């Protein structure tokens with residue numbers, strides 16, 4: 001899990017404040033009604049210095065999430081990009097996990113959010129391997145959740161809204177209590193959607209498959225990166241609805257996410273996937289992905305922003 005940097009600083013509504021001072025009122029709209037949109041992104045120590053991975057794309061998604069919920073962010077995207085770089089430097093971090101969050105603050109109680117003040121905060125933390133230290137090399141055991149992902153006309157999964165993570169919490173807690181590292185949620189129709197905090201890829205007969213946006217997923221930025229890396233390495237990468245049963249017949253499965261990076265899955269519902277360990281295509285994709293992040297493979301997509 002994440003670690004709070006001692007004496008850390010947080011960017012809060014345009015100012016750098018001490019960690020302890022970045023607080024909200026208990027009657028803030030967000031506390032009662034979950035009115036927030038956020039991002040999670042990483043800064044890596046590359047050979048050429050620290051750099052944030054896909055900064056513009058994450059800030060763009062933050063604005064898109066806000067737009068769906070009629071939240072007017074009182075800063076420009078450029079200002080928030082600058083703030084992300086600034087908060088990593090302020091905390092003297094080289095590797096960091098960044099958490100920009102936009103939320104509705106304190107005015108009056110009641111569902112109607114009209115007129116609530118909009119606040120923006122950006123924290124930088126250290127955050128190790130999301131699914132455990134061994135997860136990246138060995139893979140994790142997961143279960144299909146008894147909870148479904150959100151249908152499109154309920155809570156839009158395209159928006160990275162704080163409230164969507166109540167659903168994620170149900171998926172994650174059930175999985176952990178049952179002895180798994182993570183849960184895979186299905187759509188209401190029984191097709192594979194995603195993990196509680198990750199997208200999912202399947203390898204079958206040398207091809208890569210991932211559920212489309214219509215499968216109630218968050219359109220992940222790591223997913224998009226793996227999509228492009230997969231194509232560059234010569235694989236067919238196909239967006240397709242995946243029935244639950246195909247998970248068990250996959251040659252390889254892996255999760256993608258800013259926090260999870262590229263994490264292999266070694267079993268689903270105690271059924272081993274492939275040989276029950278990280279597969280060769282997953283490993284090749286990981287090598288390329290981590291190669292770009294360390295600066296050892298050329299960043300030809302312009303994904304890294306030097307801080």
Ligand code: PPE
Nearest residue numbers: 040196197198199218220221222257258259
């Ligand atoms: N689906 C969900 C539901 C999700 O939360 C994430 C990221 C993804 C897919 C992958 O998206 P991307 O990071 O753009 O590749 N989850 C974030 C929060 C995790 C948390 O526990 O907090 C993350 O990885 O930062």
